[in-house]
Amino acid sequence: GAGVSQSPSNKVTEKGKDVELRCDPISGHTALYWYRQRLGQGLEFLIYFQGNSAPDKSGLPSDRFSAERTGESVSTLTIQRTQQEDSAVYLCASTRTAGDTQYFGPGTRLTVL
Amino acid sequence: AQSVTQPDIHITVSEGASLELRCNYSYGATPYLFWYVQSPGQGLQLLLKYFSGDTLVQGIKGFEAEFKRSQSSFNLRKPSVHWSDAAEYFCAVGAQGQGAQKLVFGQGTRLTINP
Numbered sequence: 001g002a003g004v005s006q007s008p009s010n011k012v013t014e015k016g017k018d019v020e021l022r023c024d025p026i027s028g029h030t031a032l033y034w035y036r037q038r039l040g041q042g043l044e045f046l047i048y049f050q051g052n053s054a055p056d057k058s059g060l061p062s063d064r065f066s067a068e069r070t071g072e073s074v075s076t077l078t079i080q081r082t083q084q085e086d087s088a089v090y091l092c093a094s095t096r097t098a099g100d101t102q103y104f105g106p107g108t109r110l111t112v113l
Numbered sequence: 114a115q116s117v118t119q120p121d122i123h124i125t126v127s128e129g130a131s132l133e134l135r136c137n138y139s140y141g142a143t144p145y146l147f148w149y150v151q152s153p154g155q156g157l158q159l160l161l162k163y164f165s166g167d168t169l170v171q172g173i174k175g176f177e178a179e180f181k182r183s184q185s186s187f188n189l190r191k192p193s194v195h196w197s198d199a200a201e202y203f204c205a206v207g208a209q210g211q212g213a214q215k216l217v218f219g220q221g222t223r224l225t226i227n228p
Contacts, residue, residue: 004156033215042117042203042218043157056215091156102216104149104157 004105025094119219136204145207
């Protein structure tokens with residue numbers, strides 16, 4: 001079946017602008033994760049959604065970052081008032097249930113000028 | 114808290130040579146352990162995982178990894194690399210009991226293959 005998809009694949013924005021990144025998980029996957037990968041670095045956990053439970057936001061770096069997920073479908077990561085240090089690849093992953101293998105999307109490369 | 118160390122930032126091997134990528138983790142209980150590969154412009158692909166049982170795990174593309182509790186290691190191996198194996202490799206640990214949520218990743222090892 002279809003894998004995790006993310007859009008846009010690339011986003012260039014000016015400092016101070018807001019951006020929205022979208023993730024479509026694999027159909028039927030109840031858990032969804034967002035990670036950030038800075039250039040030359042490993043992945044940093046940002047936020048985790050599991051079904052209708054309250055999301056785990058412990059990895060969000062500042063209050064400029066927020067994410068939403070409607071039910072077990074699409075998730076949107078929003079970064080307000082972007083800064084140059086927000087430039088990174090933002091990766092989304094989904095799993096059938098918590099405890100299952102995470103399947104990653106191709107990522108959105110965000111460049112803040 | 115969990116942590117993962119991949120001591121080698123960059124490794125170069127010749128095509129056909131054997132490969133071992135190192136991974137050391139820190140976690141108080143038995144961890145979930147993963148190796149992912151990231152090719153240029155691609156998302157992360159799972160190579161193999163260890164949850165429990167046999168400590169030698171076989172994965173895709175001819176890769177294997179061995180969980181050694183006494184050394185807190187989960188090194189990735191391949192007996193003979195191919196040029197297509199050139200990529201970035203990430204080791205990750207997840208907390209057992211919490212499933213695979215909030216994986217902690219190492220910094221990655223970039224693998225270059227010489228013809």
